[in-house]
Every structure is written in C-alpha cells, then in structure tokens.
Amino acid sequence: MFAHRLARSAFAVLLLAVAVTSARAQAGPPCGPDLPIKCTPGKDAAIVLGFVGAGILAAYLGYRLDHPRHEASIIGCTAQADGTMILVEDNTQMLYSLTPVSKKVRSGERVALRGKKKSDTSGRNVFHVRKVVEDVGPCESRIPSAGQENGP
Numbered sequence: 001m002f003a004h005r006l007a008r009s010a011f012a013v014l015l016l017a018v019a020v021t022s023a024r025a026q027a028g029p030p031c032g033p034d035l036p037i038k039c040t041p042g043k044d045a046a047i048v049l050g051f052v053g054a055g056i057l058a059a060y061l062g063y064r065l066d067h068p069r070h071e072a073s074i075i076g077c078t079a080q081a082d083g084t085m086i087l088v089e090d091n092t093q094m095l096y097s098l099t100p101v102s103k104k105v106r107s108g109e110r111v112a113l114r115g116k117k118k119s120d121t122s123g124r125n126v127f128h129v130r131k132v133v134e135d136v137g138p139c140e141s142r143i144p145s146a147g148q149e150n151g152p
Contacts (some may be wrong), residue, residue: 072117074127077139080107087113087127096127105129110136 074096076089085098085105096117098105105111112133118126 070116071114071130072127073112073114073133074117075110075112075136077110078105078107087111094125096125098127098129100129102129102132104132104135108138110139112136 074087074089075091076087076096078085078087078098080086085101085107087096087098088094089096090110097120098113105113113127113129113131114133115130116128118128120126
C-alpha cells in the first residue's frame, strides 16, 4: 500500500515539474543577444527532472530492499531440538524449523523474525529467516509434542 502511494506521489511530482518547466519555457527566460545569460531552458528542465526522478527511484528501491513482497513476520520462543533451531509462534503455537539460523538467534529467547513460511517434503513447517527484527529477551521454551507440530 505504501509503495502504491509512493508511486502515485512520485508521478504527481513529475507531472508538476513538467508543467512548471513547460510554462517557464513558454514565457521565455530573460536572455538574448545583448544579455550575458545563455538560454538553455530545455537543458535546465532535464537536469531538474533527472534529479527528481533519481530521488524517487532511490526512495522506492530503499523501501523495496527493506520490505520485500510475500514475507511474513513471526514472534515466538526459540529452542534447540534434535540439532536444529525451532520456534514456537506465540499466537498460533505452531512449531517452525528455522533456516538459516543467524548467530543472533539463541535458544531460549523470544524473537521477532522476518522471512518466508514454507513446508518441507515431510510436511513440517519451515521458516526461512531473512532478518532478525527484534530480540525481546529470555522466555520459557515450550516444545509441543510431535502431534501438535502443524498447529491446532
């Protein structure tokens, strides 16, 4: 939603810049053969539009790099089980295997993670961690039994 608003605003700014530069070019700058000012209204407008466009592109790319599409955020307690790091989500009590595990994620900590939820070939839930958003602190890790692995 934010990207849509950003794109609309950027388009409006570009239209406004084009309208201002075209009105300015029609009025004509104060230049002439007897004045020391060179007349380059088209070149000046292109430079301004180039800087505005580059700024809009940089803002959009910065947002997209930090907020990729189709990502999920989960919060829960981590634990070490069978040599793999797992997470029990707070809201749904679902059990996820974490891959790849960052050095920032320790067993017995409540963390907020960003990444992608998937299921492996055996039907277990896997969470591919892209970013550790926040480490809230220690928690009691409750590892559900094997029957509750895929949630309620």
